[in-house]
Amino acid sequence: MHQYPLIIDGQYNIGSICTSQQCAAGRGSKVAMRWINSNLEKTDYTFDELNNESNKFANVLKNLGFQKGDIFFTFLPKSSEQIFSFLGTLKIQAIAGTLFSNFGEESLLDRLGDSKAKGVITKKSLYKKILSISEKLPELKTIIITDINEHISGNVLSYSLLMKEASGNFDVALTSADTPSVLHYTSGSTGKPKGVLHLHKSVLLQNYTSKHILQLNENEIYWCTADQGWVTGTSYGIIGPWSLGVTQIHFGGAYDADIWMNLIENEKITIWYTAPTALRMLMREDSSIFLKHDLSRLKHIFSVGEPLNPEVINWSRELLKKDIYDTWFQTETGSIMIANRPGLPVKSGSMGKPADILEAAIISDEGKILNNKQVGNLCVKAGWDSMFRTYLNNEDIYNKKFKNGYYYTGDLAYRDEDGYYWFVGRNDDVINTAGHLISPFEIESALLEIPEIAESGVIGAPDDILFEKVVAYIRLKDQFSWSDDLEMNVRLRLANKLSSIATPQEIKIIKEIPKNKSGKIMRRVLKAWYMGTDPGDISTLDV
Numbered sequence: 001m002h003q004y005p006l007i008i009d010g011q012y013n014i015g016s017i018c019t020s021q022q023c024a025a026g027r028g029s030k031v032a033m034r035w036i037n038s039n040l041e042k043t044d045y046t047f048d049e050l051n052n053e054s055n056k057f058a059n060v061l062k063n064l065g066f067q068k069g070d071i072f073f074t075f076l077p078k079s080s081e082q083i084f085s086f087l088g089t090l091k092i093q094a095i096a097g098t099l100f101s102n103f104g105e106e107s108l109l110d111r112l113g114d115s116k117a118k119g120v121i122t123k124k125s126l127y128k129k130i131l132s133i134s135e136k137l138p139e140l141k142t143i144i145i146t147d148i149n150e151h152i153s154g155n156v157l158s159y160s161l162l163m164k165e166a167s168g169n170f171d172v173a174l175t176s177a178d179t180p181s182v183l184h185y186t187s188g189s190t191g192k193p194k195g196v197l198h199l200h201k202s203v204l205l206q207n208y209t210s211k212h213i214l215q216l217n218e219n220e221i222y223w224c225t226a227d228q229g230w231v232t233g234t235s236y237g238i239i240g241p242w243s244l245g246v247t248q249i250h251f252g253g254a255y256d257a258d259i260w261m262n263l264i265e266n267e268k269i270t271i272w273y274t275a276p277t278a279l280r281m282l283m284r285e286d287s288s289i290f291l292k293h294d295l296s297r298l299k300h301i302f303s304v305g306e307p308l309n310p311e312v313i314n315w316s317r318e319l320l321k322k323d324i325y326d327t328w329f330q331t332e333t334g335s336i337m338i339a340n341r342p343g344l345p346v347k348s349g350s351m352g353k354p355a356d357i358l359e360a361a362i363i364s365d366e367g368k369i370l371n372n373k374q375v376g377n378l379c380v381k382a383g384w385d386s387m388f389r390t391y392l393n394n395e396d397i398y399n400k401k402f403k404n405g406y407y408y409t410g411d412l413a414y415r416d417e418d419g420y421y422w423f424v425g426r427n428d429d430v431i432n433t434a435g436h437l438i439s440p441f442e443i444e445s446a447l448l449e450i451p452e453i454a455e456s457g458v459i460g461a462p463d464d465i466l467f468e469k470v471v472a473y474i475r476l477k478d479q480f481s482w483s484d485d486l487e488m489n490v491r492l493r494l495a496n497k498l499s500s501i502a503t504p505q506e507i508k509i510i511k512e513i514p515k516n517k518s519g520k521i522m523r524r525v526l527k528a529w530y531m532g533t534d535p536g537d538i539s540t541l542d543v
C-alpha cells in the first residue's frame, strides 16, 4: 500500500479527510464548494461549513440508529444536500451508495433491493418512485426528503428539520483502510446491475491521481461536470479534490454552451474534468461562443468515460488553444488508471499511459501477456489502492474478473511501441451511451414485459454525439401491429422503469430475432444488420 501524508494517525475515513482534516490543516475558512444552481444563484461553503453540515448529517443518521456497515443511498440530482449526506454517511462508517436521479422504478428496485439498503435521501418529486416500490423493500426503513418542512411519518422525514436539531460536532471513529466506503451499481451485458463496493483506502489513489494526473493543487479552481450518481462524480467531484483542499465549482444546471463558458470565465476555473459527449456537443456550437469568452485562466481540460475522437482534440487545440487529456477508468477501478496528462505528449485517439504507480497489461483470452500492437484484454495488476473489494452478493463474478494476479477490465485495447494504450472496444455487449454503461439485457427484459412484444434484441450502434446509441429490435406478437401510440407507450415504459438514457434512440420492428441453438439472442448479428456488414455464418455464431 502506498503511504501518502494524507493519512494521519491511521485515520482513513474519507469523510474526515475531505472535511475536518482540511480544517485542521488551516483551510477552514477557504471555500470548499461554490454551489451554483440552475438559476445561476451561488452559495459558497467553506471547509468549516462542509465539515459542519456533514457532521450534522452524520449525527442525523446516528440518531436514527444507523451503524457502521449499513447502506445508505443518495437519490438526488447534483446538490449540496447530496454532498453533505454522502460525506456524513461515510463519517459514521456506513456505506454511501449513490443513485442517478433519472433512474426509474425497476432500476431503483434492483439497486435498493439487492443491497438491502436501510435508508435513502431524496427529494419530493423523486420520492414518488420510491413510494411505488416501497412494499418490495422491507429493509428500507428511513427515507429523508430534502424539500419538505415537516416529517410525513415516523420514517419519511424532513431533511431540514432533522438537520436543524442535529449537532455540528461529530467525532469520526478511527476508520481502517479496509472499511467499506462507497457503493456504485454498474451494468453488465448479462444479469442485473452489480454493486461495486469500495474501501476507505481508495482515497489514496483518488488523491494521488487528482494531484499527478489532473494536476490539482490547492490553488486551483476545479469543475467536474459529472453527476454524483456515477463514479466520476464521487471519485473526482468529491473525494480526490477535497482530499487535496481544492475549491470546487458544482453546477446544478444542464448543458448550455454559453452558460458553461461563462462559468469557466467568471468562476476563473483552472482545471475542468468533463466527458466526450459534452465536448462533441460544444464542438458543434458556433465558434463565436468560445471567442467571446476569456478562457485564458483555464489551464487543462480532461475527459473520461468514452473514447475521445481526435477531431475534438484538434478543435480544442485550434479554438480553445488547449489540449484535451483523455483519461480511462471504470467504476471498478475507483480512480484513473490510464491517462494523458500535461507533460506527456498527447497522441490523439490514445487513452495515454498507465499512472506511474500502476501496472497495466494486454493479455490474450488464454492468459498470455501480449506484445505491443497486439489487441487483447486490457488488464491491471491487482492490488491498487482503489481496487473494488467485491460485487455485492456476487463474490463469484468478482473472483472471475481476476486471473494470475491481473484484473480483467472487460475492455479490449492495445499498447503501441511508445507505451500508449489505445481503446478498441468492449469484449461484451454493454452499450456506452454518453459515458453511461447500459445493459442490453435490462432493456430486453423491460421490453418483454410489454404485452404487445414477443421478443427483442438490443444493441449499441455508433453515434456522432453519444458515442453509441441504443437500438432496439422488436418482434411483435402476431395479433399486434406497430403504431405511433405503441411506440410512445414503449418509450414511456422504458423511461419510467429504467431511465431516459436507456430508452432506445431507434426502434426497429422485425419478423424474427436471430438466436443461436440454445436460444440466446445473437446481438452480433443484429449489429451486423444495422451496420450493413456481413454477419458471417449465423449457424455457428454465439453471443
Ligand code: PRX
Binding pocket: 186, 231, 232, 303, 304, 305, 306, 307, 308, 326, 327, 328, 329, 330, 331, 332, 351, 409, 410, 411, 423, 425, 426, 432, 435, 436, 437
Ligand atoms: O469501456 C470503458 C469506458 O467506460 C467503461 C467504464 O464505465 P463506468 O464503469 O461506467 O465508468 C465510467 C467513468 C470512469 C470502461 O470499461 N471508458 C471509460 N473511459 C474511457 C472509456 N472508453 C474509452 N476511452 C476512455 N477514456
